Amino acid sequence: MAQNIVEIKNASKSFADQEILRDISLEVRQGEFLTLLGPSGCGKTTLLRLISGFEHPTTGQVFIDGKDMVDTAPPLRHVNTVFQSYALFPHMTVYENVAFGLECHHVPKGEIPERVMAALAMVKLEKYSQRKPKQLSGGQQQRVAIARAVVNEPLVLLLDEPLSSLDYRLRKDMQLELKQLQRKLGIAFIFVTHDQEEALSMSDRVVVMEEGSVQQVGTPREVYEEPVNLTVAKFIGETNIFDTEVVSLFEDQILVSIEEEKHTYLNKGGFALGQKVHVVVRPEDIRVWDQEKVKHESNMIAGVVEEVIYKGTTMDLRVRLKSGKWVATTEFFDEDDPKLEYHIGQKVWLQWMPGWEVILPYEV
Secondary structure, eight states: OOOEEEEEEEEEEEETTEEEEEEEEEEEETTOEEEEEOOTTSSHHHHHHHHHTSSOOSEEEEEETTEEOTTOOGGGSSEEEEOTTOOOOTTSOHHHHHHHHHHHTTOOTTTHHHHHHHHHHHTTOGGGTTOOGGGSOHHHHHHHHHHHHHTTOOSEEEEESTTTTSOHHHHHHHHHHHHHHHHHHTSEEEEEESOHHHHHHHOSEEEEEETTEEEEEEOHHHHHHSOSSHHHHHHSSOOEEEEEEEEEEETTEEEEEETTEEEEEEOTTOOOTTOEEEEEEOGGGOEEEETTTSOOOTTOEEEEEEEEEEOSSEEEEEEEETTSOEEEEEEEOOTTOGGGOOOTTOEEEEEOOTTSSEEEEOOO
């Protein structure tokens, strides 16, 4: 297993009377792409600033490459940051922007040209070395900022929502380029975003944060398919949440009632009789059947289609249940499949296979 290049131990951070981070413990492995994911104000950027040294923890410790950083200034931490604003010097050329950090670190002048051009080659901008930032597109400016950060050969690269100002298509392209660059460099990237799709598509591991605390750390698949609590389930992708309680226990299974239908599930959470729980089901895990063509089965739930949304590759439905609850479903579109020809007002059955759900303890 790769060694830990960054370790945060029981770190908290307060400004005046406001606690921004609460008892954060986190390990970042050498060579991994780790994403800090959460809504605005959850503490992601503050945690990044603790690692870079621009902020100091109120309590706790930060280690980089096994060394306590308590008395180490930002320039001496071997960590570089790519900011959302890029922060390029407008009066300097691309070459001069990238060379600036090397000059500040008193790198011998004979080494600078080779290192600068190698960094620009990594981000495919060597032909633009003599241009000024204003002569570049947003995506090109972002690549210059990355080249300027990696030219110093940091142990860790910190990226604070660097793609947020790009348009959709360019953002998707840069996600791929960033991941490829990270593999090529072989160093740890710590990436901050509030975009769930971005986090899931780029990361080796995702750290889900909420109100200054770490809610879950895991692979993209783990945090999506196996959320540890309702906060993670709600934040990562779209989900359907049914509030119910355990009405019967037998062996390793529980029986719950959803929309007056009985459902039996494995009791993975050790739930007790009468305990309130949430049954969480992703839209793509729900199957939809026309009531006129398919007979009712015990684990089917009745509903009426109230929205049909064609998205090219998927067909999304919003189905209203008898109780008035909305349920979202997603099916991959197949123009040759008549089953996918839904219409508003259509009476349908909703069904999912046991095991496709996640059952969580009830939260208010």
